[in-house]
Structure formats: structure tokens, C-alpha cells
Amino acid sequence: MRRGARPAGALAALAFAVAFAAAGTADEATSPQPVEYEQLLKLLAARRHGHVTFTEVQRLAILDRPLESSGELLYDAPDRLEKRTLNPRAETLVLEHGVLTAHRGHRTYLMPLRDYPQVAPFIESIRATLAGDREALERLFRVGFEGSLAHWSLLLVPTDARFARAVREIRIEGERDAIRSVDIRHGDGDRSLLSLGPEVSP
């Protein structure tokens, strides 16, 4: 849409190089998938509900300081994901049946994911992992599995060029059926790290 100057400093260039290198390793990490990968997806699929705290740190090249936020993350199998940000400002994001709804103050924004393919990998990566939805995961990403069921790591690299411009790679780490962190490296070198805490008792 715009052709204006984009601030791209050394930091961005560095991030780009790092991301590129990471993508290279992803290539090597592809099939054949270990047995643990299958087991992990089954384990994740068996989990119907989740409610954890989160903190998120986003480092964007256009900003001088990282953006930090925290709140709670709720999941109901297979396709409802709710991100309740409590700090620094209250905001609720709900993904349900492929539509992302944002509640900010008394306003509500709707975002059908199929209309915004660039946004899809940011959310589908988490949702599909939580759901153990192998079909959705492998439709969007080349998936690399590392580690063991007790401590695993999934490296997701977008297969579609359009997504790749937005997301370089996503590394999801976890222990058995619990996700611990989601590390997203953006196509432009920006990076966001979502860390998930322990289960919140209802």
C-alpha cells in the first residue's frame, strides 16, 4: 500500500541474517518425522481445555523499546482461543471458528482470518499446535520436531511465500501437553516471544 521509507537499521539487517540462518536449519529438520512427533500431536489433541498466564515481549525495529504485555490465555478444543491482555491495557482477542474478534474498550473489531492470510500464521501456529491438528499445521508450515515428549520443540516454517513475507519462522517449545513458549520471527526481522506460565486454577 505504501512506498514510503521504512526504517531499516542495522538491527533489522542483523535480525534478517539470523532469521535466514534459522530458516536454513529448518530445511534440514524436515521429514521423516520421529515417532515422538505423532505422539505429541495425539497428546495435544487429547487436551480439551487450557487456561494459563502469559507474558509477551515484542521487539519491533520501528520502535526504540520492546513492547511488553501480560495476561491470560484460554483454549477450548478445537478452535477457540482467547487471549486476555490485562497489562499495560485491557484487551481481549478471541479466535473462534476462524474469525478473530478484538475487544478494546467498548469497541469490537472483527477479522476473518481467511481475509487476512498474512495474519493467519501468527494465530494458526498456536491454535493448530494446541489442537494437535497435524493437517492444519502441515498445510501452513514445514514442521520440524526436536527433543522428546518431556521437552519438545517444534520449528514451523511457512510453506507459502505470502506467509513467509510476514513470518520467517516460529519456534514453539513445550513439555508434554503444555506449551511453554512461542517465539515468532517476523519476515522483516522483528521478533515476538510469548511465554506461557502454569495452569490457572479456575
Next chain:
Amino acid sequence: MTRPGGAATPIWAVLAIIAAAIVAHASYTADLSAFLPRSPTATQQLLIEQLRSGPAARLLLLAIEGGSGAERSQVSAELARRLRADPAFVAVNNGDAAGLERDREFLFAHRYPLSESVTPERFSAAGLRAAITDSLDLLASPAGTLLKPLFTRDPTGEMLGILDTFRAGRLPRAAEGVWSSPDGRHALLMVQVRAAGSDTDAQQAACDTVRRAFASSLGAIPAAARPSVTLLMTGPPVFAVASRALIKGQVMRLSALAALLVAVLLLTVYRSLPALALTLVPVASGALAGVAAVALGFPAVHGITLGFGITLIGEAVDYSVYFFVQQAADWQHSVWPTIRLGMLTSICGLAALLPSAFPGLAQLGLYSVTGLVAAALVTRFVLPAWLPRELAIRDLSGLGARLAGALPHLRRTRIALVPVALLAGAALYAHRGTLSHRELSALSPIPAATQALDEALRIEAGAPDMRYVIVASARDRESALAAAERLAAPLEALVEQGAIGGFESPARYLPPLAVQRARQASLPPPTEIGARLREALSGAPVSASRLEPFVLDVERARSAPALTRADLEGTSFAAAVDALLVRSADGWSALLPLAAVGSGDLKPGAVAQVRAALAGEPRERTVLLDLKAEADRLYSGYLTEAARLALAGLGAIVLLLVLALRSPGRVARVVAPLALAVLAVAGVLVALGGRLTILHLVGMLLIVAVGSNYALFFDRSSEPPGRASLPLTLASLLVANIATVLTFAVLACSRVPVLAELGSTVAPGTLLALVFSAQLSRPQRPAAPAAAAAAALVSAR
């Protein structure tokens, strides 16, 4: 039978040539607007204009079905490319990246004059801080990836605000890079035709072009996939073309069929080709005169009117039947006066339609009156001169004698008419609440399946039929836009309260000049913006120096010329503004369609709230219209008018009979069977669950018009001196009635509702009129020698 002077034939020939010339040069239309009102209020007029020729009337909605998503997308792209190259189309939109890109570029370039949130407060230090903090929150969200490229130029998020308000415009979803139905089964395109909506020929050409372009566009996908990929097309142009084709096809086919059936009937009866040929002369003359009269009296002859022409076959043929079958020695004195009175009663009835504000009815009235007069006059003055000396038609005395013999039996069953009347009356009374159809859609010739497809595609495209529209009128464009702009805040409040789902406004795409200037003036000058930004961003994760592109854009927007309609050219907003800001009778009108919350219509409470929101505007200039109610009210008005006209016609008929027959008893005997026939038909129609439309009323008028001939003949045969033969009269009535029932039965089979309704009313109605007339007829007085002869004939058998 005496031969009249030789002047009749040359006069007929000259008139026929003149009429043929008029008919050949007349223009014909199948535009449904003939069934829209002619003298509505100014606001209704505006709406009708919009329906007829506004941008909405030129909008085609295309859906590509079958194949894979990628294949549909490729065909959509290729089809759009081909149609964009064709000057017959103003705009072609398929939601492709190129179109979206143009729209987004336009919005981004003009975000400051377009954004509702641009105020002096927003550009104060505190306002900037709040707006930029909001944008930073969004950057952190999953949508951030979309906003990041814009942040340094648009840190206050004006673009997002604009997109948010524009979302009320509900564009279709995108899939595979083109617009798609929510279920992903259809790729959607919207195409605006350049030619006026009322130019059906041009619309037909446009529809054909689209079909051809689609066929060629299939070349974009592999040959194996092509057969499964189809094009669905809807919209007013498709409807106009389809209804014209339907009416044209039906009129031609049904007229031909009715003519054929009548010809077969008459040939069976006459066993004489010359007699058949001569019978058709008055009919053809009547039809020619009728069309010529309508062509002279109206701007265009409607296809439906030609369809009504079939009704003329049914009635005009009666005259020649009476002429040939009742060939009494002094036909002109014994038979003609009855035909003349019958014709005059028909004319009285049908002439009542002439003042109708419903052009379709007025055309029918003029056509029928002229046609009947012409047919009767040709029968009386031209036909006798052409009669060969030895025209031998089959003698119908035998048939007539049998009928005359059955007549007394029939009379004895007249007591059965009491329960008939009671039952019909009871049926009408029981259904009195739902007697008449009060919706305009009752007249539409578009098949229900086609209408369902239209509705389905409109919902898929997020463009449902608008029902509630605020119309704000003003002297000029600018004032109309200003009125639309004033309404935005109260309507926005109603959206917030959840009373309405959303609204459209031309001021959204083209804000009034004063508003644009105010927004420009809200932007801080370059000398101040830097300081304000530094203040706003103290402690924020972004520094003022990173927002240099924003400072430059604001400076550019401050000095930019105001946005005009011309700037919208090439974007999809141009069509929106053209549709929502229209020229009206005394200036300009802004249209603000309202959407309900969810699907369906606005709740009554919401309608009241909207009306309350309009309170600040001048009442006569700004109104909330319920289009459906308005259209139905209009139709309902016509129904009432048609009922009044029909009653006036009946009154005129009774008056004429009183004057001609000079006996209340005879008038009662003529009127009673007709009234009973109408009552019985109406009773059966409502008992079968039907609702009466305008065309049923017209049909009842035709029952009276045609049936009056029967009743009059029965009346005449009971009066001395009965010079005509009763058996021959009966035979001719039976033949004439069969001809009428046949033609109207053909009409009843039509797929055009208005024609079918007319046929299904008149066919049984005229049959009943004949039977009831016979049942209620009085035995012939013995004074008549012919009757005595007939009685002798009967007793001889």
C-alpha cells in the same frame, strides 16, 4: 342480409394501413415499471427513478461456481480483465489485489480529510499520546503485522479508523485473492453496466457480453476443469432481460396457441374455410386498432398489453360467431342491436380502466375499448360486403334445437344458484381478512427460483436488498452531503446502542467541503507538531524522530486541495457515491441505507429510534423510508383504485342497461347471472387459498363485459318480437363461449403471473356467466313466431 354501400371497405383499408404504420413505428417495452406508479409522491418518484435507471438498476452480480478455489479465482481474474477492457461496463470489481490496492492507496493518501476522528483535540499532545498508545497496542496484536508498515506514517491510526467505518459497507470476503461467498463455493464479481437500466436492449447486450467473456475466460483454466465451472448471474439487468424474454415468448406462443385453438373450433363448427378467414378479419382489425391506439396514447406499448390482446381474440371472435351462426334474414335489425348493446356494456366496463394511474391497466383499457369497437364495426359494416353469395356453413339448427330442448331443464335447476351464492359469499366472508394481495411482488413475472438466487447471491456478496433508507434532500450536492454528514453522529450512536447494525452514507466517501476544511484545520502546523509529538511520546517506546514520515504527511495534507468526486475515479468508492448521492426532482438527495443488527429487518423499536434521530432535520427534507412498506402501500393504493374503477365500470354497465332495456326486471335478469358468476369465481379463488390481485379485479370486469353479451341474448330471445331463432342464438352463444373459455384457459397457463391470473379468472367466469344466464332466462313468450317454430321443431324431435 342487405349489402351496405361500398364505402366501408375502402375506409377500412385506409384505416388498416394507417394503423399498421403506427404499429410498425411504435416502441415496445417489457420494463416492469409499467406496473410501477405514475403519479407517486416526490420521494416515491425518486425511488422509482433509482429502481429504473439509478446505478442499482445497472448492477450485475456474478458468481462463478464449480471447480476448485484456485480455478474460480483464475476465471474471475480473467473475466474481470476482459470486462474492464469493454467500454460497455463502467466498473468491474472482483476484489482482486489490483482493485483493493487502488482503494487502499486512495484511502491512505486521503486519510486526513476522510477520517472522522480528525479533530483539534486528537492532534493536541494528549490526543496524540492516546492515539499513538492505541496504535502501539495494536502493533503488539496479531494484526500488528498489517499495521507495522503504516505506523511511521500513520501513528494515530487514521487508516484503521477509516477501514473500520467503511466495514459497514460490507464488502464480500476474499479467498484466493478474489471476492468469494462466505462458504467459499462462489467467486463473486460486481459489474456496473454503462447503459441506462431502462434500456433493456443494452442490458441484454451487456448480459450477453458477460456470458461470452465468461466462456472465453474459461481458457484460463485446464480444459478438463472447464465443464464443471459455471456462471450464475443476477441483478436488475438480468431481471429486465429475463422478464422481457419471458413476456415476449409467452405472448407470442400463447397468442398463436389461442388463435390456433379458436381456428380449429370455428373450422369444426363452420366446416368452411372462407367463413373462418372472414371471422379472423374483425379480430385482426380489432387487435391492430387496439395496438395503434395504445401506441398513440402511451410512450411505449407494453409487452403485457400485447398479452392481453389474447383476451380480444376471445371477445371479438364472438361478434363474428354471432354474425355467421345467427344468419337471420334481417341480421342488422334482429341480431346487431343486441351485439351493439353487448359491445357498449363491454366498453362501459373497460373504459373504467382508462383513468387508472397504473399504466398497465390504462393500456389494457384503451386497447380493449378500441379493439372491441373496431371489431364490432368491421363485423357490422365490412363483413357483410365481403360475404360470398353462397357461403355455406354448417347448419347449427340441430345443435341449437338440442340446446333449446335442454334449456327448460336447466331453468329448473336455478334453485341451485342459491347455495352457490351462499357458499361463495361464505368463502369470501371467511377469508375477508386476507382477501387481497397487498404486495407489489405479486405482480413480478420473475420465477421464484430466480428471485431466490438473487437473494442468495446478494447475501453472499454482503449486499442484501435495502429496506430502510434515510433520504436527505437538499438544493445542491454539497447541502445533501452536509445533511448526510449531520446524520452520521446520531446514527453512529444508534449503532453503538445496538439499535441498528450499520448504515451507509455518501459523506463517508466524499465528506462535505466544510468538514474537509475543518479536518485540515485540525492538523497542527509544522512549527507545532514536533513539540507536540515530543511531549506526547515522553516515556513511550517510540521517539518522535522515528515519526518524521508522519510529520511530512500531515504537512502535505494541510495544504492539499479538497477531495472531489473526480478523485474517486478508478476506486470502488466512485460507484458507491454515485449510488448514494443522486439528482432528484428539485436538487440532490443523499441516500443512507440502514442495516439491521444481524439478519432480517429493523425492529419496530429501532425504526422509532431512527425516526427520533432524524428529529433535528427539516421534516419534509429528511425522511426514513421503508421501501417495502412504501412499495406495498403504493400497490395497495392501486388495488383500491382498481376496485373503485371496477365498481364504476359496473355502475356504468347497469346504467346503460337501465337506459337500453327500460325495465328494472330485465336489468335484474341481465345483471344477476353476471354478479353470480363473479361472486362464484371470487369465492372459489379465495377458497383455494389464492389472494385477489389487481388482475383478478380486471378479470371480473371482463367476466361482466363478455358475459353481458350472453345475458342480453337470453333477454332478447325472451322478448317479443323474437325475430331471431332461439336455437341458433343458443348455438352461437355456446360456440362463442367455448372460443372465449379456450383463449382465457390458454392465458391461464401463462408463466407470467398477471396473464395467468387474468386467464384463470375469466375462463371459468364466462362459462359460469353463460350457464347462469341460461338458468335465469325466462321462457320465450308465445307471441314470437320464430319461437313457435322452434318449439315446433323441438316437439317434432
